[in-house]
Amino acid sequence: MATRTSSAPRGNPSGKSGSPSARGSRPAASKTGKPSGTTATARTRQLAAVEPKQPWLVRVVAGAWLGVGHVVGAGIRRIGSDVSDLAPEDRRDGAALFNFGLGVFIATFAWWGFQGWFPDMVYGIVNGTFGWMSLLLPLMLFVCAVRLFRQPVDGRGNNRIGIGFLIMTLAGSGLAHIIGGEPTVAEGFDGLRHAGGMLGYLAAAPLAAIHSAVPVAVYSLLAFTSLLIVTATPFGAIPGRLRGAYEHLMGIDLQDDDGDGHDRSYLYESDTPAPAKKKRRRLFGKDHDDDAGLEGYVGDEAFERALIADEEAEAARSAGGAKTGSRTVAPGVRRPTQAEIAVEKIKAAQGLGSTAGGAGASPGENATEAIPLVTPGMVAAGSLNPAAPAPGAAAVAAAARVPSNPVTPAPPPTPIPQRTEQLSLAGDVTYTLPPSDVLTPGSVPKERTEANDAIVASLTETLNQFNVDAQVTGFSRGPTVTRYEIELSPGTKVERVTALSKNISYAVASSDVRILSPIPGKSAIGIEIPNTDRETVSLGDVLRSQNARRTDHPMVMGVGKDVEGGYVVANLAKMPHLLVAGATGAGKSSFVNSMITSILMRATPDEVRMVMVDPKRVELTAYEGVPHLITPIITNPKKAAEALQWVVREMDARYDDLANYGFKHIDDFNKAVRAGKVIPPEGSKRVIRPYPYLLVIVDELADLMMVAPRDVEDSIVRITQLARAAGIHLVLATQRPSVDVVTGLIKANVPSRMAFATSSVTDSRVVLDQPGAEKLIGQGDALFLPMGASKAMRVQGAWVTESEIHRVVEHVKGQLKAVYRDDVAPEAPKKQIDDDIGDDLEVLLQATELVVTTQFGSTSMLQRKLRVGFAKAGRLMDLLESRGVVGPSEGSKARDVLVKPDDLATVLAAMKGMELPATADAQTAALSDNANANIAQGGYAEDLVAADLNNRTQAIDYNDGADGGSEDEDGSEDAWSLTGR
Numbered sequence: 015m016a017t018r019t020s021s022a023p024r025g026n027p028s029g030k031s032g033s034p035s036a037r038g039s040r041p042a043a044s045k046t047g048k049p050s051g052t053t054a055t056a057r058t059r060q061l062a063a064v065e066p067k068q069p070w071l072v073r074v075v076a077g078a079w080l081g082v083g084h085v086v087g088a089g090i091r092r093i094g095s096d097v098s099d100l101a102p103e104d105r106r107d108g109a110a111l112f113n114f115g116l117g118v119f120i121a122t123f124a125w126w127g128f129q130g131w132f133p134d135m136v137y138g139i140v141n142g143t144f145g146w147m148s149l150l151l152p153l154m155l156f157v158c159a160v161r162l163f164r165q166p167v168d169g170r171g172n173n174r175i176g177i178g179f180l181i182m183t184l185a186g187s188g189l190a191h192i193i194g195g196e197p198t199v200a201e202g203f204d205g206l207r208h209a210g211g212m213l214g215y216l217a218a219a220p221l222a223a224i225h226s227a228v229p230v231a232v233y234s235l236l237a238f239t240s241l242l243i244v245t246a247t248p249f250g251a252i253p254g255r256l257r258g259a260y261e262h263l264m265g266i267d268l269q270d271d272d273g274d275g276h277d278r279s280y281l282y283e284s285d286t287p288a289p290a291k292k293k294r295r296r297l298f299g300k301d302h303d304d305d306a307g308l309e310g311y312v313g314d315e316a317f318e319r320a321l322i323a324d325e326e327a328e329a330a331r332s333a334g335g336a337k338t339g340s341r342t343v344a345p346g347v348r349r350p351t352q353a354e355i356a357v358e359k360i361k362a363a364q365g366l367g368s369t370a371g372g373a374g375a376s377p378g379e380n381a382t383e384a385i386p387l388v389t390p391g392m393v394a395a396g397s398l399n400p401a402a403p404a405p406g407a408a409a410v411a412a413a414a415r416v417p418s419n420p421v422t423p424a425p426p427p428t429p430i431p432q433r434t435e436q437l438s439l440a441g442d443v444t445y446t447l448p449p450s451d452v453l454t455p456g457s458v459p460k461e462r463t464e465a466n467d468a469i470v471a472s473l474t475e476t477l478n479q480f481n482v483d484a485q486v487t488g489f490s491r492g493p494t495v496t497r498y499e500i501e502l503s504p505g506t507k508v509e510r511v512t513a514l515s516k517n518i519s520y521a522v523a524s525s526d527v528r529i530l531s532p533i534p535g536k537s538a539i540g541i542e543i544p545n546t547d548r549e550t551v552s553l554g555d556v557l558r559s560q561n562a563r564r565t566d567h568p569m570v571m572g573v574g575k576d577v578e579g580g581y582v583v584a585n586l587a588k589m590p591h592l593l594v595a596g597a598t599g600a601g602k603s604s605f606v607n608s609m610i611t612s613i614l615m616r617a618t619p620d621e622v623r624m625v626m627v628d629p630k631r632v633e634l635t636a637y638e639g640v641p642h643l644i645t646p647i648i649t650n651p652k653k654a655a656e657a658l659q660w661v662v663r664e665m666d667a668r669y670d671d672l673a674n675y676g677f678k679h680i681d682d683f684n685k686a687v688r689a690g691k692v693i694p695p696e697g698s699k700r701v702i703r704p705y706p707y708l709l710v711i712v713d714e715l716a717d718l719m720m721v722a723p724r725d726v727e728d729s730i731v732r733i734t735q736l737a738r739a740a741g742i743h744l745v746l747a748t749q750r751p752s753v754d755v756v757t758g759l760i761k762a763n764v765p766s767r768m769a770f771a772t773s774s775v776t777d778s779r780v781v782l783d784q785p786g787a788e789k790l791i792g793q794g795d796a797l798f799l800p801m802g803a804s805k806a807m808r809v810q811g812a813w814v815t816e817s818e819i820h821r822v823v824e825h826v827k828g829q830l831k832a833v834y835r836d837d838v839a840p841e842a843p844k845k846q847i848d849d850d851i852g853d854d855l856e857v858l859l860q861a862t863e864l865v866v867t868t869q870f871g872s873t874s875m876l877q878r879k880l881r882v883g884f885a886k887a888g889r890l891m892d893l894l895e896s897r898g899v900v901g902p903s904e905g906s907k908a909r910d911v912l913v914k915p916d917d918l919a920t921v922l923a924a925m926k927g928m929e930l931p932a933t934a935d936a937q938t939a940a941l942s943d944n945a946n947a948n949i950a951q952g953g954y955a956e957d958l959v960a961a962d963l964n965n966r967t968q969a970i971d972y973n974d975g976a977d978g979g980s981e982d983e984d985g986s987e988d989a990w991s992l993t994g995r
């Protein structure tokens with residue numbers, strides 16, 4: 015395996031290494047030439063402006079302190095695998111080091127009894143204040159230090175522990191005061207020091223004045239409470255925790271004695287199948303997570319979702335969106351007062367203004383029901399005049415009604431946070447992820463353009479023309495389409511708007527209008543209309559978005575942007591398998607590129623391995639040689655089918671490991687491996703390493719389904735049914751979402767779907783089980799239906815340019831070379847056209863076709879249909895037998911036909927000298943085994959020639975082909991089943 019220990023990898027000009035300082039100072043913003051807002055860089059600059067004012071000594075000391083803090087912190091963070099990404103600005107290493115140092119200092123005299131005037135003085139103060147509790151102080155400070163080093167951003171958790179310790183100190187001192195004999199101040203500090211100190215005295219003495227049992231009860235309770243606070247243990251969870259602790263202490267723990275002894279954990283290694291399952295253990299099951307020292311169950315979770323959503327935004331949306339559409343209605347929008355309505359009416363009567371505010375035409379009649387939302391500008395615009403508006407005025411008025419739309423701004427071009435100090439691979443390889451600036455920022459999204467205002471005006475007019483009491487209340491502009499929101503006045507039927515879809519299309523001059531009724535989570539109808547001024551969504555922006563930063567899971571990909579302009583990010587591991595479909599040019603390959611690039615940007619080869627199948631031979635070539643690949647990119651569909659079978663074997667092997675070691679999910683297994691809890695059985699040379707996720711990407715499923723439909727379907731179904739827990743995930747792309755490619759079985763097992771524009775509503779139904787994809791406008795416009803979602807979400811796929819891909823690939827390839835396994839899709843030796851066929855290939859192919867399609871293995875039929883002589887027909891039949899197409903001669907009967915019409919193409923390809931697909935290989939092998947067995951059993955080997963001759967002779971009698979048919983049918987069925995199909 016290639017190893018590299020360089021700290022400044024090739025292709026990383028920024029010199030980004032694991033060193034905190036190096037990363038902290040990387041001027042990302044300047045590279046992109048964009049303002050960075052409140053980024054780390056900006057903060058660094060601010061600091062730089064302030065620093066010169068400080069005396070140099072202070073700066074030197076502070077710098078040295080922080081430097082030591084970072085080094086210690088980096089070391090502490092590297093222990094275990096639960097600590098993820100710490101951006102430089104998130105660290106609090108200086109404060110943590112202070113806690114640590116103070117703990118050591120107090121421990122020197124409290125624990126180790128160091129003496130001297132200074133320690134004595136400090137000891138006097140500490141001991142005099144806290145009494146016996148000073149013994150516990152170093153421990154508390156160490157805990158705080160480790161927390162601050164490892165979890166500095168978990169403010170709530172840190173505060174909880176801090177408060178818990180304070181309460182514990184108070185309670186402990188109070189109790190110590192009582193236990194220490196309740197010394198008084200008058201007895202001097204010596205007495206207090208040997209009890210609860212001054213604090214204990216102050217805490218307990220007043221209560222002890224009532225009765226000494228009172229402080230004991232109060233502070234015992236407080237001490238207990240403080241323990242619960244520090245350990246974050248809810249009251250109800252106490253029994254479970256105690257039981258877990260007991261089991262842990264009693265050694266009901268991982269004692270492996272039944273490992274399989276084979277290193278199956280790492281994909282570089284040889285693929286020795288694990289032995290059959292052994293006794294299953296309940297070791298790191300859910301009940302024991304905490305006790306076993308693991309960080310809890312990291313596999314499936316309740317309400318698991320593939321989509322990594324901006325939960326706050328979602329919450330806000332659903333809270334405020336029901337009535338007004340929180341994203342679309344500006345704060346200044348309010349309902350008009352009666353006075354304003356009256357003014358409007360008067361103005362309308364005077365013809366001072368005009369608009370399409372038809373809905374507002376009736377406020378007098380039903381002011382409380384049909385009041386539109388207005389902005390102050392409405393009054394000036396005269397928005398309530400029902401008279402036919404002049405188009406320009408209408409647009410202005412409508413624009414005034416539609417508040418400015420706050421879209422999600424492009425994320426600041428700050429670096430994608432690094433996930434650990436250094437991403438070290440197994441062995442001594444140091445691997446740095448590509449710097450985020452290899453992906454360039456996209457254009458700044460537009461909030462609202464004239465095109466939007468014009469459409470609002472058209473929509474309003476259309477509603478008016480048809481007397482529909484509804485208002486356009488706002489819009490959300492996405493990169494490809496804008497969703498206009500229409501709210502109905504009470505009593506207006508939804509159908510009145512949906513029935514207008516053709517008129518709306520006509521009014522806005524677009525055939526791709528899609529009506530959502532309602533917008534999920536809102537009491538409003540959505541009308542999605544393509545933007546005449548589309549925007550590209552850059553993958554870099556998606557990966558730098560808050561949603562992507564929310565998690566450092568290596569299988570997270572940037573999907574694109576939704577209709578409201580929000581970034582869509584999803585976790586492939588949670589999907590757990592994805593079908594990508596759409597017509598040619600709709601954007602599938604671009605999506606697959608974004609997906610692979612996302613993985614390369616976020617995951618080391620140790621975390622994610624890939625198998626890429628690219629029958630089109632052009633789409634994925636850019637990734638050839640990346641170290642995440644376990645086999646060269648597979649372009650041959652037959653080999654792809656074999657690779658899928660390898661994946662099934664890999665999955666089985668992983669399952670064996672999970673079962674042997676008692677885990678339910680590969681994440682749990684990996685966690686235990688990293689924690690050193692998975693120990694191979696004694697005598698085993700196996701080095702157990704975490705399993706990487708395995709992502710299998712098939713860029714054109716149809717090509718695979720053409721060569722070996724059953725095998726491919728079988729493998730896919732098996733993988734998709736089981737592979738999730740084994741960390742294996744499939745992405746199947748196809749431009750032919752027809753039922754023969756995306757079969758019912760495949761569909762049922764691939765729960766997540768990404769539908770790009772399809773050519774028909776039928777295709778849309780195959781992909782999404784619903785219409786809609788046929789209305790998409792292509793070029794990355796897609797409907798995304800992740801597992802568990804009830805409604806497809808419209809997104810504009812992320813776009814990554816070829817040069818960006820090139821830069822990313824260069825970066826990863828510059829660090830590690832791909833080490834391919836040779837058993838995934840082994841190079842089959844090129845089949846030679848057998849010498850014995852000679853010039854007869856063409857006629858042999860015809861004979862094969864004839865025999866297989868008619869399922870009738872008669873020599874005389876060949877003679878007749880191919881117009882060949884008897885000898886040649888006999889020879890052809892021999893060749894067919896030697897190639898497993900027909901069975902051996904059975905005297906005067908027609909021969910059994912062993913190949914089903916479905917597999918004809920495969921067999922023909924094999925005869926032409928193309929590589930023989932697995933099915934045919936297996937079939938031939940099975941047949942020759944069968945033949946051998948027959949020969950051995952029946953001992954009629956030497957009879958074969960005679961029998962065949964006989965057959966040829968008899969075959970002449972079959973000229974009309976009528977008889978023998980029924981015998982054929984049975985015979986071929988039997989022989990077929992012998993092949994094991």
Ligand SMILES: Nc1ncnc2c1ncn2[C@@H]1O[C@H](COP(=O)(O)OP(=O)(O)OP(=O)(O)O)[C@@H](O)[C@H]1O
Pocket residue numbers: 550551596597598599600601602603604605749770792793794795810811812813
């Ligand atoms: N997310 C996107 N953003 C912008 N443009 C896109 C996007 N996706 C696709 N396009 C445009 O559409 C073109 C075709 O896309 P792509 O090659 O991905 O289609 P496809 O569905 O894979 O087609 P095929 O099946 O023929 O390979 C691209 O060259 C690009 O111009």
